[in-house]
Amino acid sequence: MDVNSSNGPPNELHNNQFYQCEESKPLLGDMSEGHNNTKPAAGSCRRALHPCGSSGMRYKLLHEGDIQVCVVKHPRTFLSKLLTSKYLRRWEPHHLTLTDSGLCSATPTGYMETSLSYSSIEDLQLLSWDNAPKYCVQLSIPGGTILLQAANGYLRDQWFHSLQWKKKIYKYRKVLNNPSRWDVVLKEIRALVDMALTSPLQDESIHQAPLHIISTLLAENSNLSAQDHENIIVAIAPLLENNHPPPDLCEFFCKHCRERPRSKVVIEVFTPVVQRILKHNMDFGKCPRLRLFTQEYILALNELNGGMEVVQKFIHSMHGPTGQCPHPRVLPNLVAVCLAAIYSCYEEFINSRDNSPSLKEIRNGCQQQNDRKPPLPLRLLRPEPPTPPPATILPSGSPSPPEPSPSTPSIPVSSPPPSTVNSSEILVELERNNNTTNAKRKGGPARGDSEPNLIDCLLVSPAVNTLSIQLPAQADRVLGCFALILKMLSDYDDWRPALASLLQPIPFPKEALAHAKFTKELKYVIQRFAEDPRQEVHSCLLSVRSGKDGWFQLYSPGGVACDDDGELFASMVHILMGSCYKTKKFLLSLAENKLGPCMLLALRGNQTMVEILCLMLEYNIIENKDTQLQIISTLQSTQVGFRMYEQLCDRQRELKELQRKGGPTRLTLPSKSTDADLARLLSSGSFGNLENLSLAFTNVTSACAEQLIKLPSLKQLNLWSTQFGDAGLRLLSEHLACLQVLNLCETPVTDAGLLALSSMKSLCSLNMNSTKLTADTYEDLKAKLPNLKDVDVRYTEAW
Numbered sequence: 001m002d003v004n005s006s007n008g009p010p011n012e013l014h015n016n017q018f019y020q021c022e023e024s025k026p027l028l029g030d031m032s033e034g035h036n037n038t039k040p041a042a043g044s045c046r047r048a049l050h051p052c053g054s055s056g057m058r059y060k061l062l063h064e065g066d067i068q069v070c071v072v073k074h075p076r077t078f079l080s081k082l083l084t085s086k087y088l089r090r091w092e093p094h095h096l097t098l099t100d101s102g103l104c105s106a107t108p109t110g111y112m113e114t115s116l117s118y119s120s121i122e123d124l125q126l127l128s129w130d131n132a133p134k135y136c137v138q139l140s141i142p143g144g145t146i147l148l149q150a151a152n153g154y155l156r157d158q159w160f161h162s163l164q165w166k167k168k169i170y171k172y173r174k175v176l177n178n179p180s181r182w183d184v185v186l187k188e189i190r191a192l193v194d195m196a197l198t199s200p201l202q203d204e205s206i207h208q209a210p211l212h213i214i215s216t217l218l219a220e221n222s223n224l225s226a227q228d229h230e231n232i233i234v235a236i237a238p239l240l241e242n243n244h245p246p247p248d249l250c251e252f253f254c255k256h257c258r259e260r261p262r263s264k265v266v267i268e269v270f271t272p273v274v275q276r277i278l279k280h281n282m283d284f285g286k287c288p289r290l291r292l293f294t295q296e297y298i299l300a301l302n303e304l305n306g307g308m309e310v311v312q313k314f315i316h317s318m319h320g321p322t323g324q325c326p327h328p329r330v331l332p333n334l335v336a337v338c339l340a341a342i343y344s345c346y347e348e349f350i351n352s353r354d355n356s357p358s359l360k361e362i363r364n365g366c367q368q369q370n371d372r373k374p375p376l377p378l379r380l381l382r383p384e385p386p387t388p389p390p391a392t393i394l395p396s397g398s399p400s401p402p403e404p405s406p407s408t409p410s411i412p413v414s415s416p417p418p419s420t421v422n423s424s425e426i427l428v429e430l431e432r433n434n435n436t437t438n439a440k441r442k443g444g445p446a447r448g449d450s451e452p453n454l455i456d457c458l459l460v461s462p463a464v465n466t467l468s469i470q471l472p473a474q475a476d477r478v479l480g481c482f483a484l485i486l487k488m489l490s491d492y493d494d495w496r497p498a499l500a501s502l503l504q505p506i507p508f509p510k511e512a513l514a515h516a517k518f519t520k521e522l523k524y525v526i527q528r529f530a531e532d533p534r535q536e537v538h539s540c541l542l543s544v545r546s547g548k549d550g551w552f553q554l555y556s557p558g559g560v561a562c563d564d565d566g567e568l569f570a571s572m573v574h575i576l577m578g579s580c581y582k583t584k585k586f587l588l589s590l591a592e593n594k595l596g597p598c599m600l601l602a603l604r605g606n607q608t609m610v611e612i613l614c615l616m617l618e619y620n621i622i623e624n625k626d627t628q629l630q631i632i633s634t635l636q637s638t639q640v641g642f643r644m645y646e647q648l649c650d651r652q653r654e655l656k657e658l659q660r661k662g663g664p665t666r667l668t669l670p671s672k673s674t675d676a677d678l679a680r681l682l683s684s685g686s687f688g689n690l691e692n693l694s695l696a697f698t699n700v701t702s703a704c705a706e707q708l709i710k711l712p713s714l715k716q717l718n719l720w721s722t723q724f725g726d727a728g729l730r731l732l733s734e735h736l737a738c739l740q741v742l743n744l745c746e747t748p749v750t751d752a753g754l755l756a757l758s759s760m761k762s763l764c765s766l767n768m769n770s771t772k773l774t775a776d777t778y779e780d781l782k783a784k785l786p787n788l789k790d791v792d793v794r795y796t797e798a799w
Helices: 010-016 076-083 153-176 182-198 204-220 226-241 247-259 264-280 288-302 308-319 330-345 347-354 359-363 432-442 454-460 473-489 496-503 516-531 535-541 567-579 583-593 595-603 607-618 625-636 639-658 675-682 702-708 726-735 751-759 775-784
Strands: 046-048 064-073 092-098 102-105 123-128 135-141 144-150 419-422 467-470 666-668 692-694 716-718 741-743 765-767 790-792
Touching (some): 064 153, 092 153, 123 153, 135 153, 144 153, 153 204, 182 204, 182 226, 226 247, 247 264, 247 288, 264 288, 264 308, 264 330, 288 330, 288 473, 308 473, 330 473, 473 496, 473 516, 496 516, 496 535, 516 535, 535 567, 567 583, 567 607, 583 595, 583 607, 595 625, 607 625, 607 639, 625 639, 675 702, 751 775
Parallel strands (some): 419 467, 666 692, 692 716, 716 741
Antiparallel strands (some): 064 092, 064 144, 123 135, 135 144
């Protein structure tokens, strides 16, 4: 071969260095012809051997391409003489396609009038001539030879390796489709795996094709012994190091995890496979069986002697030893696995209630509504309770009721024991009329939904306090295992923000939220969110949109998940009030939806709720006079409430004095003044006319915002070179809607606070010089502040 005449890659020189034919390896007893590596005589045909092994040139697997075809029919003994002749028959151009079973042309005429089956190819060789730079692949068929001529040496080798791969895969698929002896089959599986690992072809199908062949073999031979299962899994393990198992193989792995959770295969073979799935999977929706296999693997780990300790070590290995997990897909994939497993525990219950097909039915093709059974009737299983003395209705979870106010009517109700619904025999009857009646009796609004929600009906009904769905033992273990995994995930600081965001929509069945064991573990997770000082974490306790409950609502007294008389709810309110820049909006939400729980907790002496009620009065959140009087009575009923209400009254008197018309229109604080100095100055007289306030080069911080929002006429504020930050900026944006000029030059504000300025529609001059403003935030502010004309963004990213 004349190497210099090749148009292929220069690395083709390796062909002369280590051409060792893979055809010399046996394939189920089929031996190919040997090859002579000695230099042939001048003018003779030279057979070049192809490289094998993982080193050397790599090729993309061909599925189709253009090539020249020539067919020579001859007796085998005259082959060498024909090939060394000066002239061959004519060459035909063809666009050939390498199918799973053979070689066919897009134009089935001439030499390729009929497709060529791989089974008819007896031998496959590389050919070249010394007299002419012909790059040919020789296909030996009964009674003749087919020559394929490529444009250069690289394309020739690519065709050669692709044809050889397709031919071998075809043989393996055919032989393993009808196995006889399993010891021979296991040997062939190992040879197949070795062939895929050593192939010079680089393509996803190189490893996936053997996996599909083996998964089909296992699916069609379900009566294999456990030892055969393990031997096959160990044999294909090298292919799984860099490849996801196909769906059928996932089913086989799931079955092994369920039947033999303590086998060494689970730890030694499945662990790296699951680790790769969690690190690299992008969408479980495209292959849900990968998720199912991961679930079964985790449950198998839980069956080991260490139980959840082994699972915890696995979770830690996925996170890594450093404080920051290097794999961004691990957490979302773990959460997806947990949510799917938790949902599966209630799948039978939910499908029976909603008349929706289960995953199993979907896989079996049950898509039509007419093919499914009618929904099971629902009947509440509970004994008839004895008639107790009359009692006053209180929000759920109230152990010690307060004295009823004169405006609150007392309604006699009965207190039955908690109801139990068996998921294997769901018989509950719900009447729409009863639901509406019960809602009215409790004082809540009647829902307009055509089909009442089971949990909502039971919560509204005075005859039922709690719902407990009795799960089978296995489902209960699954629920506990994956609830503990969520608990483990919340302990990692770097995972907590993303975990809080993923769980913010409350992606659990409502039935699970009524499960005592599950809510106990989940409460730990929510508590971790509430204790986290980062706003991106604890802000996820709120609902994702208005009108939808969040964790904040679920753990309030009377909520589905509340089992602690509102302690967690109070702590969530405390931290949200401390960081939420929409304080007034948050108070409005509390007043509309959770005023009853807030008053109940304040009546029990909870200091956070007492502060909430005081703020509602201070900001005029409550317009109804009777409700205001009830709040005042609630505050005065405890010592801490009475003291805070007195302080509120003092502040209100000072506020009226501060906002009285009069005083200066312009005010400048001396350099080095503090927050306390500003508060002392403003408390000394009337500042109802103050329009221009300069705090430039003072030591004030965001804490002074509480004093600034009391100035009703303030239009210009100068905070140049102060420590006024994002928290104060958020408070200003909510209360000082009339502010026109704001100077934030050389302050530590960031995008988090500057974005809040979009609600200050009166701003016409804004100085953000030398702040941490970004270009995106600047564009957003320009779009939302139509009156903004004078802007300074020098020495920022937006400059």
